[in-house]
Amino acid sequence: MAELLKVEGLETHFQTREGVIHAVNGVSFNLKEGETLGIVGESGCGKSVSMMSMLRLIPSPPGKVVAGKALFEGNDLLTMNDEQIRNIRGAKISVVFQDPMTSFNPVLTIGDQVAEPYRVHHKAGKKEALDRAVKYLELVGIPNARERLSDYPHQFSGGMRQRAMIAMGLICEPQILIADEPTTALDVTIQAQIIELVKRLRDELGMAIIWITHDLGIIAGLADRVNVMYGGHIIETAPVKDIYKNPQHPYTIGLLGSLPRMDETEYRRLTSIDGLPPILLEKPSYCPFEPRCRYAKERCRKENPGLKQVEGDGHFTACWVNPKTGKEY
Amino acid sequence: MTEKQVLLKVENLYKHFPIKKGIIFSRQTGAVHAVDGISFNIYNGETLGLVGESGCGKSTTGRTILQLYRPTSGSVFFEGDDLAKLKGENLRRKRRDLQMIFQDPYASLNPRMTVGQIIGEPMEIHGTYKGAAQTKRVQDLLQLVGLNGAFANRYPHEFSGGQRQRIGVARALALEPKLIVCDEPISALDVSIQAQVVNLLEDLQSTLGLTYLFIAHDLSMVRHISDRIAVMYLGIIVELADRNELYANPRHPYTQALLSAVPYPDPFVEEKRKRIILEGDVPSPVNPPSGCRFRTRCQYAKEICAEEKPAFREISKDHFVACHFDISGQQSAS
Ligand SMILES: Nc1ncnc2c1ncn2[C@@H]1O[C@H](COP(=O)(O)OP(=O)(O)OP(=O)(O)O)[C@@H](O)[C@H]1O
Ligand SMILES: Nc1ncnc2c1ncn2[C@@H]1O[C@H](COP(=O)(O)OP(=O)(O)OP(=O)(O)O)[C@@H](O)[C@H]1O
Ligand code: SF4
Ligand code: SF4
Ligand SMILES: [Mg+2]
Ligand SMILES: [Mg+2]
Numbered sequence: 001m002a003e004l005l006k007v008e009g010l011e012t013h014f015q016t017r018e019g020v021i022h023a024v025n026g027v028s029f030n031l032k033e034g035e036t037l038g039i040v041g042e043s044g045c046g047k048s049v050s051m052m053s054m055l056r057l058i059p060s061p062p063g064k065v066v067a068g069k070a071l072f073e074g075n076d077l078l079t080m081n082d083e084q085i086r087n088i089r090g091a092k093i094s095v096v097f098q099d100p101m102t103s104f105n106p107v108l109t110i111g112d113q114v115a116e117p118y119r120v121h122h123k124a125g126k127k128e129a130l131d132r133a134v135k136y137l138e139l140v141g142i143p144n145a146r147e148r149l150s151d152y153p154h155q156f157s158g159g160m161r162q163r164a165m166i167a168m169g170l171i172c173e174p175q176i177l178i179a180d181e182p183t184t185a186l187d188v189t190i191q192a193q194i195i196e197l198v199k200r201l202r203d204e205l206g207m208a209i210i211w212i213t214h215d216l217g218i219i220a221g222l223a224d225r226v227n228v229m230y231g232g233h234i235i236e237t238a239p240v241k242d243i244y245k246n247p248q249h250p251y252t253i254g255l256l257g258s259l260p261r262m263d264e265t266e267y268r269r270l271t272s273i274d275g276l277p278p279i280l281l282e283k284p285s286y287c288p289f290e291p292r293c294r295y296a297k298e299r300c301r302k303e304n305p306g307l308k309q310v311e312g313d314g315h316f317t318a319c320w321v322n323p324k325t326g327k328e329y
Numbered sequence: 330m331t332e333k334q335v336l337l338k339v340e341n342l343y344k345h346f347p348i349k350k351g352i353i354f355s356r357q358t359g360a361v362h363a364v365d366g367i368s369f370n371i372y373n374g375e376t377l378g379l380v381g382e383s384g385c386g387k388s389t390t391g392r393t394i395l396q397l398y399r400p401t402s403g404s405v406f407f408e409g410d411d412l413a414k415l416k417g418e419n420l421r422r423k424r425r426d427l428q429m430i431f432q433d434p435y436a437s438l439n440p441r442m443t444v445g446q447i448i449g450e451p452m453e454i455h456g457t458y459k460g461a462a463q464t465k466r467v468q469d470l471l472q473l474v475g476l477n478g479a480f481a482n483r484y485p486h487e488f489s490g491g492q493r494q495r496i497g498v499a500r501a502l503a504l505e506p507k508l509i510v511c512d513e514p515i516s517a518l519d520v521s522i523q524a525q526v527v528n529l530l531e532d533l534q535s536t537l538g539l540t541y542l543f544i545a546h547d548l549s550m551v552r553h554i555s556d557r558i559a560v561m562y563l564g565i566i567v568e569l570a571d572r573n574e575l576y577a578n579p580r581h582p583y584t585q586a587l588l589s590a591v592p593y594p595d596p597f598v599e600e601k602r603k604r605i606i607l608e609g610d611v612p613s614p615v616n617p618p619s620g621c622r623f624r625t626r627c628q629y630a631k632e633i634c635a636e637e638k639p640a641f642r643e644i645s646k647d648h649f650v651a652c653h654f655d656i657s658g659q660q661s662a663s
Contacts (some may be wrong), residue, residue: 271524277519
């Protein structure tokens with residue numbers, strides 16, 4: 001399949017009172033047509049900021065994308081003019097955010113908001129755009145969609161708002177849907193509804209998806225490929241089955257070990273990762289996971305390992321040490 | 330557990346929150362049926378898990394047991410006394426034995442108090458430790474939860490979420506309680522930190538002989554930590570069983586759907602799973618459906634389900650279900 005998106009060496013900084021936060025430190029990845037990419041990692045590791053940087057949605061100041069390229073169909077999103085990026089955002093690439101309460105405007109109706117991207121990008125009239133909104137609201141399972149066009153966001157339940165957000169993200173049939181923790185605030189039964197829905201739409205519309213989450217369970221059933229992030233870096237990337245069956249980075253190994261599993265019959269003490277994620281006031285010239293890593297060696301404090309290929313096809317990790325042997329590669 | 334001893338017995342517990350209209354002459358126009366007639370035991374030394382979707386009444390159950398909310402009706406027997414009937418000094422003395430850990434490690438600690446004051450406060454109120462003895466006890470508690478004793482002089486904002494949750498645990502332990510209600514103690518924490526707190530709770534349970542009521546959304550974590558699990562839906566308990574029994578042999582259609590919705594961190598398993606997808610949302614607790622509460626979303630619902638409340642019956646030893654039928658459903662674990 002053809003490459004749709006190619007991100008190279010993305011770096012983003014935030015100016016804060018404490019100094020410059022190095023939120024994203026050289027993120028590179030590709031996305032193919034129709035592919036689902038999962039991005040996992042704990043709070044603050046740079047998942048949202050890397051996506052927002054790519055789409056030029058970083059509040060500036062304090063934020064600034066200081067390096068990198070993001071080629072979409074060969075054109076760099078970071079250097080194109082404002083009109084060009086506006087034509088892509090919301091139409092060819094759309095984003096669904098974590099919290100639909102803050103992403104919907106409380107004083108506008110659901111119908112007008114869901115229809116908005118279509119009205120803008122297809123220069124459609126109000127009636128045509130609303131008809132299209134009905135179609136997409138029905139698609140995401142809002143009953144009596146036409147009657148509910150004039151509802152305001154507070155009249156929808158959390159799960160319904162999230163589904164309406166997805167309808168809005170899909171109304172222009174994007175080539176890429178970026179979903180930033182869209183189910184984190186929802187109950188598991190509603191989460192399951194939404195994930196089934198997204199899978200079905202993906203297969204019907206053939207779009208690519210970037211799904212951001214800290215839940216390794218969701219990714220297991222949804223993604224083709226997974227990027228694990230830590231401290232503003234991608235520290236491991238592999239096809240989904242390889243990440244779970246054969247994790248290579250000590251952080252990924254730790255994360256998977258810290259999850260209880262529902263199919264375990266014997267009690268097992270969870271392996272915890274001691275310590276805390278880093279606050280990056282400098283670009284790390286060392287491995288960012290070093291303070292928490294049980295495999296750390298002298299070299300890890302001095303040099304930051306880049307991604308390199310290990311094991312199978314498309315499996316890359318950023319670590320000096322082979323965790324199986326405990327020795328440097 | 331060899332001989333199971335009942336530590337806490339909840340009988341027909343109700344908690345309704347009145348809905349009032351009008352500013353000057355306010356009158357009650359309805360009530361939120363947050364907890365609507367539940368009964369269960371908690372045995373000494375065990376962990377009872379309480380799961381269910383947002384708004385089903387888990388926190389209200391925990392708070393009503395501790396008498397932070399007074400029940401609308403029903404009883405909570407703790408070591409023979411009905412807490413719902415105790416008042417004043419008698420209640421205050423009993424309350425020492427029952428503590429709570431809250432969900433939000435950011436909101437639940439007073440930002441203007443030092444960690445030492447936060448942990449010392451319950452001892453101050455109950456007059457159990459004073460002066461130097463209290464300072465010493467605070468140090469010991471900090472060490473017990475894996476924090477440096479020197480942290481006593483710092484303020485909550487100087488700590489991470491996981492550390493704050495440890496401070497909350499230390500405070501809950503200050504009066505040497507017997508039962509701790511843990512209300513989503515790890516939900517606000519990162520995955521890599523959750524395991525730290527869960528391991529701590531497990532260690533404390535085995536060294537201090539604590540009993541937990543563990544409230545959570547995360548069904549895989551509840552399974553990990555609990556001995557038995559109660560599933561709540563719209564104010565009532567629909568199923569209660571030993572944890573292995575519940576996950577291997579769920580008998581209530583809601584439990585089946587809930588378990589089936591949980592994603593597994595394993596692509597090989599996920600590939601083969603078939604999910605029960607529930608339609609719609611949870612109905613309002615102001616006007617819960619007649620008969621069986623789950624009938625509006627239940628694929629097995631029949632006429633009787635709208636007419637009669639299903640009894641909470643013991644279908645096999647220690648396995649309770651509130652459903653008119655005997656539905657063994659698909660197993661959710663593969
Ligand atoms: N507006 C801002 N000002 C200053 N720093 C910011 C700002 N937005 C993000 N950051 C910093 O950038 C880093 C990356 O944040 P990001 O939002 O990408 O994390 P994330 O991985 O999406 O986490 P979460 O799971 O909590 O959403 C964090 O250290 C964060 O504090
Ligand atoms: N103090 C209160 N006054 C009025 N209604 C309340 C109060 N506390 C809770 N409720 C209502 O009672 C019901 C049960 O709430 P509760 O907080 O017990 O649910 P929960 O199961 O703990 O949910 P969550 O998983 O979201 O924490 C909800 O409908 C809630 O809105
Ligand atoms: S590079 Fe060193 S410190 Fe970093 S993860 Fe690998 S072993 Fe650990
Ligand atoms: S009583 Fe009826 S509606 Fe309720 S769970 Fe059983 S079959 Fe479903
Ligand atoms: Mg984020
Ligand atoms: Mg609650």
